[in-house]
Amino acid sequence: MQLMETRAGDARESETADGSTGHHHDAGATAMTLSPAAEIIVPVDGRDMVVVLRRPRYEEIAPFTAEPLALSQTLRASALRLALRADIATVDGEPMRLATADRLAAAPDALAHIIEARNLLYEQGRAAGEAWAVCPHCDRGEVKLSLLSFATRFGALPPDITAADPLYLLPPSLSLEHRAGARPAGSPLTRAIRFRLPSASIEPPVRGRLQVGVLNTIDASREAALSKKFAPHGKEQPDDRVWWRRGNPCFRALVALAAATTRVDDGAPPKLADLAALLAVDVYFLDALYHLSHFADLARHAPADTCPACGRSFYPVF
Numbered sequence: 001m002q003l004m005e006t007r008a009g010d011a012r013e014s015e016t017a018d019g020s021t022g023h024h025h026d027a028g029a030t031a032m033t034l035s036p037a038a039e040i041i042v043p044v045d046g047r048d049m050v051v052v053l054r055r056p057r058y059e060e061i062a063p064f065t066a067e068p069l070a071l072s073q074t075l076r077a078s079a080l081r082l083a084l085r086a087d088i089a090t091v092d093g094e095p096m097r098l099a100t101a102d103r104l105a106a107a108p109d110a111l112a113h114i115i116e117a118r119n120l121l122y123e124q125g126r127a128a129g130e131a132w133a134v135c136p137h138c139d140r141g142e143v144k145l146s147l148l149s150f151a152t153r154f155g156a157l158p159p160d161i162t163a164a165d166p167l168y169l170l171p172p173s174l175s176l177e178h179r180a181g182a183r184p185a186g187s188p189l190t191r192a193i194r195f196r197l198p199s200a201s202i203e204p205p206v207r208g209r210l211q212v213g214v215l216n217t218i219d220a221s222r223e224a225a226l227s228k229k230f231a232p233h234g235k236e237q238p239d240d241r242v243w244w245r246r247g248n249p250c251f252r253a254l255v256a257l258a259a260a261t262t263r264v265d266d267g268a269p270p271k272l273a274d275l276a277a278l279l280a281v282d283v284y285f286l287d288a289l290y291h292l293s294h295f296a297d298l299a300r301h302a303p304a305d306t307c308p309a310c311g312r313s314f315y316p317v318f
């Protein structure tokens with residue numbers, strides 16, 4: 001893949017060196033640790049075009065994001081062009097249009113480059129979230145977590161963001177049912193997991209947009225109440241919420257995450273609309289955090305954490 005810096009330089013090297021996606025928009029002027037977009041050059045009809053990728057909001061991709069094997073050929077093609085429109089800001093400086101998406105989708109080399117860069121942007125975005133497990137003994141001490149630490153310590157990988165066919169994003173894993181992870185009897189488990197969303201590191205602060213919160217286990221009655229309130233059976237949804245229905249996997253995942261998040265910035269549980277307006281990578285991060293802390297099996301001899309406040313041990317899972 002060819003990721004391009006604004007000036008000279010090998011973007012791939014900077015990628016592995018600092019974990020960013022290469023193209024830094026005025027990086028010196030802000031405290032952003034990840035660039036909000038990436039620029040690539042792709043061959044279309046025998047000439048190079050400059051494609052600037054962007055990080056869409058969850059509500060932009062939720063209407064059409066579904067397991068591609070569950071879609072007809074027509075719906076798959078439609079999902080791809082809508083995804084390209086959501087994931088690309090500009091092509092050769094022009095705002096993205098569906099006609100441009102069709103042109104890119106018909107150029108295999110260009111499409112492969114774009115999809116590779118797009119998927120990397122999602123993976124890196126999701127990995128930018130931060131989390132801390134709260135000690136169940138003293139309720140004060142915290143231990144820092146990362147999605148990667150679940151792999152190295154417990155052998156558990158985060159859920160896939162992309163389908164087996166990498167052209168397509170998958171809905172968050174909470175759109176499906178999962179079995180609770182095994183816990184050796186008597187294991188002390190975390191009280192709650194505090195998190196800071198990836199967008200807090202990607203975007204400058206936006207008033208009213210969530211940045212931090214507390215994750216716990218899904219409150220089934222809240223989940224049912226949210227579904228009933230926001231996706232009542234037999235009721236038409238307004239145009240900007242056509243995907244707010246129980247048959248949409250991204251909606252189901254959003255409701256589950258809302259019912260698992262006990263507090264956000266202002267101390268109250270999150271509003272569904274506020275979660276929908278987050279960057280898609282924020283929702284994928286929360287989904288991965290929930291997935292790993294609830295569904296990963298804890299081996300009998302898995303290493304525990306030691307609370308820095310009280311010195312007692314616990315596991316950073318529920």
Ligand SMILES: [Zn+2]
Nearest residue numbers: 135138307310
């Ligand atoms: Zn403690």
